Amino acid sequence: MNFKDKVIYQAYTKSFNDTDGNGLGDIKGVTEKLPYLEKLGIDMVWLNPFYPSPQNDNGYDIADYTAVDPMYGTMEDVEEMIAEGEKRGIQFMFDLVLNHTSTEHEWFQKALAGDKKYQDYYIIRDPVEGQDFPTNWESKFGGPSWEQFGDTGKFYLSLFDPTQADLDWRNPEVREEAAKIVQFWIDKGVKGFRFDVINLIGKDEELVNATGDIDQEKSLYTDRPIVHDYLRELNQKTFGNHPEVITVGEMSSTSIESSIGYTHPDNDELTMVFSFHHLKVDYPNKEKWSKAPFDFLELKEIMHDWQIGLGENGGWNALFWNNHDQPRTVSRFGDDEKYREKSATGQGHILHFMQGTPYVYMGEEIGMTNPHFTELDQYRDIESHNAYKELIAKGKTPEESLEILAEKSRDNGRTPMQWSAEENGGFTSGTPWLQLADNYKEINVEKELESGEIFPYYQKLIQLRKEHAIMRDGSYASMFLDHEQVWAYRRQLDGEEWITFANFYDTPVSIDISSEVDGDKWNYLLGNYGEKAFSQVLELAPYEAVTFTNK
Numbered sequence: 001m002n003f004k005d006k007v008i009y010q011a012y013t014k015s016f017n018d019t020d021g022n023g024l025g026d027i028k029g030v031t032e033k034l035p036y037l038e039k040l041g042i043d044m045v046w047l048n049p050f051y052p053s054p055q056n057d058n059g060y061d062i063a064d065y066t067a068v069d070p071m072y073g074t075m076e077d078v079e080e081m082i083a084e085g086e087k088r089g090i091q092f093m094f095d096l097v098l099n100h101t102s103t104e105h106e107w108f109q110k111a112l113a114g115d116k117k118y119q120d121y122y123i124i125r126d127p128v129e130g131q132d133f134p135t136n137w138e139s140k141f142g143g144p145s146w147e148q149f150g151d152t153g154k155f156y157l158s159l160f161d162p163t164q165a166d167l168d169w170r171n172p173e174v175r176e177e178a179a180k181i182v183q184f185w186i187d188k189g190v191k192g193f194r195f196d197v198i199n200l201i202g203k204d205e206e207l208v209n210a211t212g213d214i215d216q217e218k219s220l221y222t223d224r225p226i227v228h229d230y231l232r233e234l235n236q237k238t239f240g241n242h243p244e245v246i247t248v249g250e251m252s253s254t255s256i257e258s259s260i261g262y263t264h265p266d267n268d269e270l271t272m273v274f275s276f277h278h279l280k281v282d283y284p285n286k287e288k289w290s291k292a293p294f295d296f297l298e299l300k301e302i303m304h305d306w307q308i309g310l311g312e313n314g315g316w317n318a319l320f321w322n323n324h325d326q327p328r329t330v331s332r333f334g335d336d337e338k339y340r341e342k343s344a345t346g347q348g349h350i351l352h353f354m355q356g357t358p359y360v361y362m363g364e365e366i367g368m369t370n371p372h373f374t375e376l377d378q379y380r381d382i383e384s385h386n387a388y389k390e391l392i393a394k395g396k397t398p399e400e401s402l403e404i405l406a407e408k409s410r411d412n413g414r415t416p417m418q419w420s421a422e423e424n425g426g427f428t429s430g431t432p433w434l435q436l437a438d439n440y441k442e443i444n445v446e447k448e449l450e451s452g453e454i455f456p457y458y459q460k461l462i463q464l465r466k467e468h469a470i471m472r473d474g475s476y477a478s479m480f481l482d483h484e485q486v487w488a489y490r491r492q493l494d495g496e497e498w499i500t501f502a503n504f505y506d507t508p509v510s511i512d513i514s515s516e517v518d519g520d521k522w523n524y525l526l527g528n529y530g531e532k533a534f535s536q537v538l539e540l541a542p543y544e545a546v547t548f549t550n551k
């Protein structure tokens with residue numbers, strides 16, 4: 001299996017391309033844009049959940065794992081999309097949320113109706129004497145993580161929204177159901193899976209109160225050792241029999257050590273993991289819902305630790321800056337006005353030259369920005385609305401709270417794809433489910449393909465991976481880790497060496513690299529300011545990124 005030359009594109013289904021005018025992206029919309037994706041050069045498209053769902057958490061609350069929500073299309077549409085993709089060398093990665101189901105799922109409904117078999121699918125407990133709930137755990141979306149289970153006096157665990165009920169993976173029947181779902185999609189020709197918050201599936205039989213801080217609390221249900229057993233079982237029953245299938249586990253608050261375990265090929269678990277520590281460098285004291293500058297040294301150090309940690313121990317990283325749960329990094333760590341192009345290409349450069357599998361999130365390849373919303377009713381996301389209420393309850397003014405949302409809300413990354421300068425960015429002929437960023441007249445695919453510099457740069461980054469083994473298999477080592485403005489590292493393979501330098505800020509910088517880089521026989525490979533002569537004293541323009549090779 002060679003998955004290492006692949007680049008994966010994430011299309012947030014709901015916001016990608018609407019072909020029927022209902023204001024939501026759809027499956028046909030993905031098929032329609034396959035030529036565009038082929039042009040970009042990506043190999044696989046990860047689609048966010050399009051299964052029937054009440055949409056309380058935008059489809060991460062699944063009511064039926066093996067069907068298509070009519071608002072997104074039909075099973076025939078999915079089959080057509082897969083077949084059309086195949087013609088263009090594009091495969092699909094589907095998103096499975098197996099930690100929890102929607103409370104509208106048939107299993108939960110049967111459980112509520114008293115069916116013991118299905119009650120055993122969920123984590124249902126009596127309250128503990130002296131406290132309101134079975135444990136004192138907090139939901140990740142705010143409030144307690146337990147909800148009343150009908151009128152039984154018992155509670156069911158829901159680590160996210162109350163309408164997302166956690167499954168009990170200790171029950172072998174649940175594991176069998178999960179395997180059936182995965183196999184169903186493999187049989188449809190799906191070649192990849194993204195498993196949502198999959199390191200949370202290993203809850204203990206006996207659940208206990210948290211006694212320390214939030215990290216101690218999370219450790220009670222995160223990365224429990226049994227997760228490895230469940231993943232291996234799923235692997236062996238399903239995708240392990242199809243070596244071409246690629247899997248990525250979305251890992252909530254995981255560790256390097258656990259992730260080596262999840263991704264080491266000898267363990268037969270997953271191909272790679274998404275971890276999120278690098279996207280918490282603007283959470284002062286772990287507080288996401290605050291406005292704060294990012295810590296550049298911490299960002300570099302975290303990426304470095306994961307590069308080394310997984311790279312030197314047989315694990316494998318998924319590399320990403322953006323996804324549907326994150327504000328856009330061009331706005332977050334770059335400059336989305338004056339240096340939008342250079343910060344977008346610079347960030348892409350830094351990521352793609354590292355070791356791991358790069359993911360490009362819809363719109364990243366044209367430098368889409370946060371929408372800079374100013375009103376609460378522009379937001380759709382449940383987590384953002386809950387956070388707003390909590391901020392107000394804590395004494396923040398509406399203005400302050402909205403400013404925080406404008407920086408941290410997940411809706412920043414979810415605004416519809418900007419295809420053209422037409423109304424609604426060419427995304428829909430109807431009313432978009434979420435307002436577009438109003439810069440779509442200047443920032444859109446049509447214009448980018450005509451005269452932009454970001455899309456062609458991403459094309460090059462993707463193409464280089466196909467041509468150079470060092471980009472896939474080369475070892476990684478950092479340089480100047482404590483430099484406050486420059487990101488630098490090297491890759492090596494069989495005598496070949498690539499060195500990358502990037503200015504992460506909007507002021508020029510000069511760096512003497514002679515302590516790390518010998519000689520001057522270095523040739524320019526790629527840079528976002530074009531051809532550049534090598535020098536022991538490198539001058540880097542705002543957001544400039546450049547790689548030199550010794551070949």
Ligand code: GLC
Nearest residue numbers: 057060097160196197250325
């Ligand atoms: C993952 C998804 C996110 C969802 C959560 C609960 O983090 O990416 O969108 O809200 O899981 O399923």
